[in-house]
Amino acid sequence: MPTLNARHLNNVWRRHMVTLPVGSPATSDSFVSLDQVRHTDFYGEILEPWDIGHGAFFVIDDTPKFHVLLNICRSTTRGPFTSTELEASQELLPHLRRAMQLRLLLERSREQEKLALEALDQLAAGVLILDSQARVLFANMVAQEIAAARDVLVLTDRTVRCRQREQSDVLRRLVGSAIAGGPGGSLLLSAPSRRLPVSAFVTPLVGTLAMSLAAQGPQGAAAVFLSDPERQAVTLTEHLQALYKLSPTEARVAWLIVRSQSISDAAKSLGLAPETVRTHLKHIYAKTGVNRQSALAYLLGAAAVARVPQAPSPVRVMVLS
Numbered sequence: 001m002p003t004l005n006a007r008h009l010n011n012v013w014r015r016h017m018v019t020l021p022v023g024s025p026a027t028s029d030s031f032v033s034l035d036q037v038r039h040t041d042f043y044g045e046i047l048e049p050w051d052i053g054h055g056a057f058f059v060i061d062d063t064p065k066f067h068v069l070l071n072i073c074r075s076t077t078r079g080p081f082t083s084t085e086l087e088a089s090q091e092l093l094p095h096l097r098r099a100m101q102l103r104l105l106l107e108r109s110r111e112q113e114k115l116a117l118e119a120l121d122q123l124a125a126g127v128l129i130l131d132s133q134a135r136v137l138f139a140n141m142v143a144q145e146i147a148a149a150r151d152v153l154v155l156t157d158r159t160v161r162c163r164q165r166e167q168s169d170v171l172r173r174l175v176g177s178a179i180a181g182g183p184g185g186s187l188l189l190s191a192p193s194r195r196l197p198v199s200a201f202v203t204p205l206v207g208t209l210a211m212s213l214a215a216q217g218p219q220g221a222a223a224v225f226l227s228d229p230e231r232q233a234v235t236l237t238e239h240l241q242a243l244y245k246l247s248p249t250e251a252r253v254a255w256l257i258v259r260s261q262s263i264s265d266a267a268k269s270l271g272l273a274p275e276t277v278r279t280h281l282k283h284i285y286a287k288t289g290v291n292r293q294s295a296l297a298y299l300l301g302a303a304a305v306a307r308v309p310q311a312p313s314p315v316r317v318m319v320l321s
Helices: 002-007 012-017 041-050 083-089 093-121 141-149 165-179 208-216 229-244 248-258 263-270 274-288 293-303
Strands: 054-062 067-074 126-130 136-139 153-156 159-162 185-189 198-205 221-227
Touching: 002 041, 012 054, 012 067, 054 083, 054 093, 126 141, 136 141, 136 159, 141 153, 141 221, 141 229, 159 165, 165 185, 165 198, 165 221, 229 248, 229 274, 248 263, 248 274, 248 293, 263 274, 274 293
Parallel strands: none
Antiparallel strands: 054 067, 126 136, 126 221, 153 159, 185 198, 198 221
């Protein structure tokens, strides 16, 4: 096959095969005799080593993206294919055509599934898709990063558990309830090392993607959305710089003010004078087009949906196989 692909794709047989209409079989001998083929490199390097002398050609399907050909070969001792043999093939061709069409549909479905998972991987929130046993069917990049810290969640052996046992029990109950048709629910994942807990919201999943992911195990799936305020702050400030041309300090001031910190508290957190923070806040309002803290909070909430776009990299997803 490597030799065929490298040197003989445009061989004397194929040049005739591609001219055939769909569903009209033909034999190699009807285009070119075996004696003529024997004088080609195609025969010496491809056909002769496998004792191939005759072929029957079929065009299974012809679409803008694919030209599907079938070539049945046999030895020189068997002789050319007969018209009776070609006629018998007509019963098989419609089934082959439908099989190819089904394959294309399945490939398109897999491509759509891949795109959906890639989209989840770009969210600023962590996303876990779990089955009824809390097995991980999918974990997006942020969920893997949260778990990598190992302070509130742990992903091991394709299962997820909370660092605190009582939180794991609650998570399992919420996932089981969501898969059984319940509404799901929410919980806070805290740790002594954290200033702010990670919030987890569990919701049932239905549809083709959920069924596809859960096909290898117990039926049903639930999504767990993870919001990490400490991680969100980094993503959000990057978005504010990109969207509104805020400076790094301005973006940090905006985040602290929206978190209901006073100007004096924000100044203390940043090590700045209160008047400097007020000046930054004026610049923030001018650049964002708002003049109230509540309106600024709405802008920040909308800006934190996705991760900051970066250079393309291989998709890193955890999918149960």
